[in-house]
Amino acid sequence: MTTALTRNGTTPVTKHDRGKPSPRIKLTPEHIVIQHPDAEAGERLLGEALGAVDRDALHGILKQLMKASVILQKPDEANLAFMVSMMKSIAPRDSLEAMLTAQMVSVHVATMRSACRLAFTEDLAQQEGVARTMTRLARTFAAQIEALNRHRGKGERPITVQNLSVQDGGRAIVGNVAQHAHLTVGEPGSATDAGLVPSRDAGDPEPNLAEVLRGATA
Incomplete structure (x- = not known):
């Protein structure tokens, strides 16, 4: 039994059935289909895996990914399944991460399409144009990874001070120190x-x- 994803209502995506594999999706001429025996359970599982807070958010993400999966002006089911799988592996935890990871997988797909064009292009001018596009996409992807890490608190670099010794009568200062010449x-x-x-004391x-x-x- 399969269930078509609809936008009727805004049923919250809860944490039920955590740990169970999320359902796969299938494209039909009219619908994006979630393959699961229980419609609500299927939406909950897939929404949780993609970081969607409700049915509308889940539908919107899937529709955007479907458009980004287009090959030869037609949505590609295998490409869409790959993009959804990559989003699951990144495991977005909120709406911001859901949007960012959807952009990341879309940029990756666009990068690999450019790589394919570059492999089949023999014209030097076209090769240079495609190579520039690949470079921009690769830089964008790297920036997206950095943004995701910062959002998750992984971008901070701790500073460790070792072997600090202070002579008798001296003072250790922690913070920014400005030195002035006299x-x-x-x-x-x-x-x-x-x-x-x-040296002259500060109060003199x-x-x-x-x-x-x-x-x-x-």
């Missing part, structure tokens, strides 16, 4: 000239440069 003038051979004069008043220079040349 001009210090002293007599040749003096401690100031040798760089041995301690700013020295007058003219007075410092007059004292240095006196």
Whole structure:
């Protein structure tokens, strides 16, 4: 028994039957068919696998994937089944991930179509055009993977500080540190000239440069 997917109502997709394999789909001239003995259970399982929150969302994703599966101006059932299977393997967890993964599998299919055209094209100009298209699609796919990882919290890089030692009387600062240079003038051979004069504390008043220079040349 097979059940055609319809848009009547917005029955929520629940977590029932978790762990069971999701049903396959079949294309007919008029419908996208979910192959499952129980219509509601089939929609729940497939909707859960694709990250759809209700029947409308499930129908919309399947319809968009069907259009992206078109070969020679006709939806291809095997291509659509592959795209649905890839979405299942990525396991979108919410509506954002469902839309993003649908785009990812569509971009992948378009990339492989371009690869096929490139293999059968002998004209140099056409090869260059197809190669540029493949490059853009491949970059888009990589950006989509990065976006999915960021959304899932995998894009953050932890920073580890090791072997931190602080001498007696010193202070360790965690955060952004801004360093500012100060001009210090002293007599040749003096401690100031040798760089041995301690730096001015943040609370000390700013020295007058003219007075410092007059004292240095006196």
